[in-house]
Amino acid sequence: MSEGIPRKMALQNYFKGKGSRALPPEEVDIANLLEEYHPDYYEDTLVTLQTGPNKGERCHKDLAAILQADALIDDTDLAGAFVHETDLLVIGGGGAGCAAALAAAENGARVILSTKLRLGDSNTVMAEGGIQASIESGDTPMMHYEDTLKSGHFRGESRLIAALVMDGPEVIRWLIQKGMQFDQNPFGDLLTRRAGGTSHDRVVYCRDYTGLEMMRVLREAVRNGKTEVLEYSPVVELLTNETGHCAGAVIFSLDRAAYLLIKARSVIMATGGIGRLHLNGFPTSNHFGATADGLVLAYRLGARLKDIDSFQYHPTGMAYPASMAGSLITEGVRSAGAHLLNGLGNRFIDELKQRDCVTAAILRECAEGRGIVTDGGNRGVWLDTPTLERENPGILERRFPKLLQRGKICNIDPAGEPMLVYPTLHYQNGGVEIDENGSTTVPGLYAVGEVSGGIHGRNRIMGNALLEIICFGRRAGNKASETIHGRGHKKFTIEHTKNLSRELTNAGLSMEIKSPTLFPDYANFGIKQ
Amino acid sequence: MGDRDITVNINGKDITVPATMSAIQAVWHAGHPRVHGVGCLEGVCGACKVFVRRAGRSIITTELGCQTMVEDGMQIIFLVFPTPNHHTYQLDDFKNSWDTQAQFHQIFPEAAHCRHCGGCTKSCPVEIDVEHGVNLATEGKFREAGELFLECVMCGLCLTSCPEEITPNHVGLFCRRITAYFHIRPSNLINRLEEIRKGEYRIVEG
Structure with a gap:
């Protein structure tokens, strides 16, 4: 990944009003933007399913790993x-x-x-x-x-x-x-x-x-x-x-x-x-x-x-402080008129384009060195909340109390300082x-x-x-x-899990992985511990 | 990274973690299992209630574990308890909005017994003036009370701190619900429903 603009310098650019707040040129080739920068198109992330009803179809490799895994129970x-x-x-x-x-x-x-x-x-x-x-x-x-x-x-x-x-x-x-x-x-x-x-x-x-x-x-x-x-x-x-x-x-x-x-x-x-x-x-x-x-x-x-x-990567997840990384800032803020600015202080996309385009554009800014980098290594672009508030006094309090609450916890006043945002995995x-x-x-x-x-x-x-x-x-x-x-069922079994084991073996897939996952691994919790 | 490591005590165990973590992230980072009392990790579900005592302070506060940043010498205890709601009501049983106040006191008879001890307000991790809300509700000011509870995450800390066993969070929610049930009648929505009922809209698929 290429460098970005350090947060302090980017803040200076922002406050000095450097950069052009004019609407950026219309994206002429959306398909190309998505293909080049949207995570759905990252190389080597898709595999072909070898078992089950969607056999032969493309699937994200992390999902494929648990779709083609053994049952937790017998x-x-x-x-x-x-x-x-x-x-x-x-x-x-x-x-x-x-x-x-x-x-x-x-x-x-x-x-x-x-x-x-x-x-x-x-x-x-x-x-x-x-x-x-x-x-x-x-x-x-x-x-x-x-x-x-x-x-x-x-x-x-x-x-x-x-x-x-x-x-x-x-x-x-x-x-x-x-x-x-x-x-x-x-x-x-x-x-x-x-x-x-x-x-x-x-x-x-x-x-x-x-x-x-x-x-x-x-x-x-x-x-x-x-x-x-x-x-x-x-x-x-x-x-x-x-x-x-x-x-x-x-x-x-x-x-x-x-x-x-x-x-x-x-x-x-x-x-x-x-x-x-x-x-x-x-x-x-x-x-x-x-x-x-x-x-x-x-x-x-x-x-x-x-x-x-x-998958949907929401354009505006919080990127700073690190403990809040990924937390959502609603699209409503952009809908109300807040702009996205890169580290030079420029707008780079129509903020109300559909989500996958805005996300791809943010990732492009970061990849091409116009993103903002924090001391901790987090990257992102600005969500210009101070200008929104200045142009519509009181709007943050009236419409976005959760944003203000979030700001309070991380000592950032969204009315006085832009929020650092980066795409966050949001929806299947x-x-x-x-x-x-x-x-x-x-x-x-x-x-x-x-x-x-x-x-x-x-x-x-x-x-x-x-x-x-x-x-x-x-x-x-x-x-x-x-x-x-109606009449109820006669039999209640988990026999399909035996067929599953057989199918996995026939396809030469590992039986080591068990699913459903239930909890992310960082929670250190398994039901058979 | 330059993160300074600090030591906190969580559920009786000393753990050393970077200072940039929340209480929940710290427990996980130290390798301890934690599933109970974890929810949205964004401060809106009320699952991760914790007692917190900061170094050198005697006061214990109630907070949300995902929103509490660890500090050196901090003591944290996770509070996992079920939050029973011992009141049952159906909005459909409210036929006449003039009777709401009387019915409220039948459903929440304890609400009028508030001793003004302030325990509920002090315990609220999202800083709602809970006691004031309960008192407004007992006076029948449901709309005003409900507005106070906009940010309520239903964590249930207020009801554990009430000596009269009032369930302030459910009182607040009742106030919001009854207001919507009787008083939100938007003409733009009603118009559209009427138009759809008359068959004025069709979807041409393709």
């Missing part, structure tokens, strides 16, 4: 396991899992929600920017549809996107009726901000705490309902019945250090993303538990995955293939939220993730509760 581990029975098992306690559980429970289904950590520990709670819904006059669901498709480089599934955008306004109503607040103008209309790469202001929000507000409300609603919640209960394997239908899961209770068998008529996977695998060595904005467990479990059972070579664009009810290619297994794929193509726009989790969470919860009156 039949002997299940001897003497506790057994629970329920209609519906929801795996994951974030927004998607809660929405699914609420919808199913309202339909009268018996629901168990099991989560690796605590209810609400998820990427949802950290979401800042907001949630998309076309509600302004002049905006339409069709425009939302086109923006989503275009920003995903036309790789998203049109049926899924159509469902998403048409549900948008109803999802907001549902959230308000569950008790979620949104920022309003003095007449009570919802305020909207614009997401990068979109054609209209469409993101509704609650300051830069949208996810926190949403998660608080959903968690309280689940707690006050009839859903049984199992915390510190990661799923280590799925169960199948006699015909390959998903029939529940095996849970390892961290509190009891014991296995638990949950027999269920259907299973909704809502386990979130992959950030804590730190693909390509990037810091992440993700929750501690984001280790791609759901992808592994579903793949093993035969569910097809989609776009597993495409692809995932388990689903239809518009969240059904996967495995009967009885649903996938919703970040673990699912197909909506965002190769790049997601701000606000579509929060919309997706509620929209598809509810759809899957409703669909799955239709099956509660």
